[in-house]
Amino acid sequence: MDTGPLYLEPRLAPRLAALLGSAPFLHMLVDALGSPLNVLLPDQAAENAEGFRSVYRRHRLGGHVFFAHKANRSRSLVRRLTTADAAVDVASLGELRHALGDGFTADRIMATGPKDPAFLWLAARSGVTVNADGPGELEALAGLVRRHGLPRPRVLLRLCEFENSGPRMLSRRSRFGTSVKALGPLLDLLERHRDSLDPVGVAYHLDTTSPDEKAIALEGCLRAMDDLRLRGFQPRAVDIGGGFGVNYLAHGAQWDRYTSELTAAVMGRRPPLTWGGHGYGLHSEAGTLRGALSLYPAHRPVAGAAYLDALLSQPAPTLGRPLGTLLLESLYDLYTEPGRALADQCGLSLARVLEVRHRDAGPAFVRLAMNANDVSLEDHGILVDPVLVPRDGEPAGPQEPVGVHLMGNLCLEADLITRRTVFLPRLPQPGDLLGFANIAGYCMDFSATSAQQQPVARKVAVRQEGGAWRWCLDDEYWPIEEYRPITDSGGQA
């Protein structure tokens, strides 16, 4: 049994690390705007997009990197990406209106996800690409186009259930997309609606971390593109969705150690590491470990743009050549939809420590001015430590690592910020802040609500200028030069 503190320290890129090191600035923001507070780093999103573009360049591929907007409701991230070599994919009418209103032109927007008539209408009306889920949606879209005299929309066909010859790769069942086995009827439909729909390519999105499954799907898409060509269409793009992942942890060894100790705890060989002995999907049956660890693989040596690079470098299962080479040789553009990976290192949620309650047995309770919905790490299975941002500098005297439970501000037994015991380098004090780093992708505002009338986190966008941090409300961020004093030159140049 390992008795030391089981840290899961977050991986911090220089920008986010510098921000977390600016304690007075962060305290000033929370004092002014309240706890919880979401802080966004839009410049980082642009840098991440550039990372993906460099992989495109390495493989000589054209196409778009679409930011999956649903990963974060922030305006500043979207507005900043308009000035980067990036596009945006929107999964609702609201997101589409936001993207159009905040500076994306239709040629850089794609509508994805389940769509209602108004969403489809605005997509077609504005001329964005529609990533169609199936025949029903295509029929609906074609109907709208004809009835309302709309421009002929570009459509991508979302496919699923790709099969491999030889070893059969099982895939998690999906409710989305059209089975490749039913591609024939889908193409018949497109032929019928040749005047109303412009099929520009095919798409897949698989909910898996396995590059092998994605390779099978990508090869399946290449074959489907050929079927489109045989019907006389000129498809140009293959959309391989997102799911490139994020590496949340600074040290792989901490993750290995933590998960081993968690296994030992589930097997009853050490005290529990979680509230109520929760096993995160694992349990013990007659001395044998059962179940599967339902956690995000928080340490991922290959994630984000590097994952895309690895996927494109991987040989196609039956065609043999690297997938990126096959795309290039077939003259196709590549579309990707990274959400989590484009928001990597882009955000921080801050919560004020309200109370530290010692207990006779077991870890102390640390109560935060925040609840589990404000930072949905637990919902997404992401285990990473918060960073302690002291109010008055580090206290004097020796520091002792402690394990604590992080309680939220709701009067609900379930309102724990995380079900696991969190290890901190010292016991926090009321007034300190805990910073949940790198949670802009899906964990920041995905499930935030105003339940029990607790405040929902406000959002600010920050950027470094010289040595100082500049901030504004997220809504007020525009990626342009700040206002300068107007100098009246009296008509002289």
Added chain:
Amino acid sequence: MRYDSITEAIGNTPLVRIDPAVHGLRHIDLYAKLEMLNPFGSVKDRAAWNMARSGLPGARERGATVVELSSGNTAKALAVIAGMHGLSFKSVTNRMRIPEVKDLLLLLGAEIEELPGRSECLDPTDTEDPLTLFHQRLNQSGSAHLHTDQYFNALNTEAHQTGTGPEIVADLDGRAPDWFLACVGTAGSSTGVGRALRAHDPAVRVIGLVGQKSDFIPGIRNIDEVHAVGLFDPATYDAIESVSADDAIDGMLALVRRCGILAGPTGGAAYRGAVRHLKPIDAELTGTDRQSAVFIVCDRVESYLGYVKQRRPELLGRPPARNSVTALTDIEVRAAQVIEVADAQKWLAAERPLVIDLRSSFAYAALHIDGSVNIVDELFDELVRGGMPFSKRQPVLLACPVGEQSARYAALLTRMGHPDVRSLAGGIIAWRDAGAPLVRD
């Protein structure tokens, strides 16, 4: 030796002493139990045969499929055994990462199902892990399966308790070794052999070797994964130690190159783990106080060349070839003759050069320049390695997707003495973008 069936050749494998000059232990005799010499190639032949044997007649009557969760050697043995008895075999696994083994299994007639990867976005409606679902499917009534269940089947352990263990004792002139070291996969061999040896001499110490968590060694589980094995009981082992993929390959190299034992990485891991564990003990021993130790070489090297290539490409390195694009200088590449799309079209009409499209046949078949020949870059590379593949009097236009690769080959052919090789500037993509015709014929 004469047998009526290949299954009779399972077991009775040699116990070979490793030369002390290789392992460097002065007071411990180290022996390798060569399970790689079983007829289907691995230690798993014993367990597979022992688990399947009694169920085969019944399975044949029901037309059942033999089913196992196996990533390799057990599947291999079961596929052969099933085939010999007119049954089909299906393997379900999420651990099959060795392409050669996959191909071999397909050759043997196995059906392979690989389990999906983890979810990228956690799905709370997904309540069961794939393995649980698999077991539920197997247990549905009316399904005709013979599930050998190697991770929970006592017959797996028994094969080693009655076979492998006693063979070791017999070969050591009726004495159990002081040490037994084994990699833990299903825990069948380590548990079974351990039991047999301890029954003979309770002082035998058993060391279990597991993979390092972030590493991958075929056939071995890591320290967390072993808890999911029903046959695994921590009390079996005096110690559990971990080995890395590097250890496995180093050990394998020592066995292959210095001992003439064509072991795979799991055997290599066992050897390295054994020597590492025994070194400090050996240093304490003095005088005539000799001990003995046995480890298992569970399978052969041939299937793992891809594994080695991925981790230690230098071990399989070849000298640079003659006439290779990798030998070109940047100056030579920049000096390659390129031709813009419009000029290329005129040149084609006037002099009819040979047009070679270096893309894959898949892409070529879809769309290409009319009259061009498809020689995929990999093949073209091999062709030019041997010399000029066409007459020097024949002008040549090389085309690839963006004109980079074709420029390199144009430079190479120029260096080899061809007077008129040109590369299509911007490649097929520029050709398409210029509106020049592409055909599918």
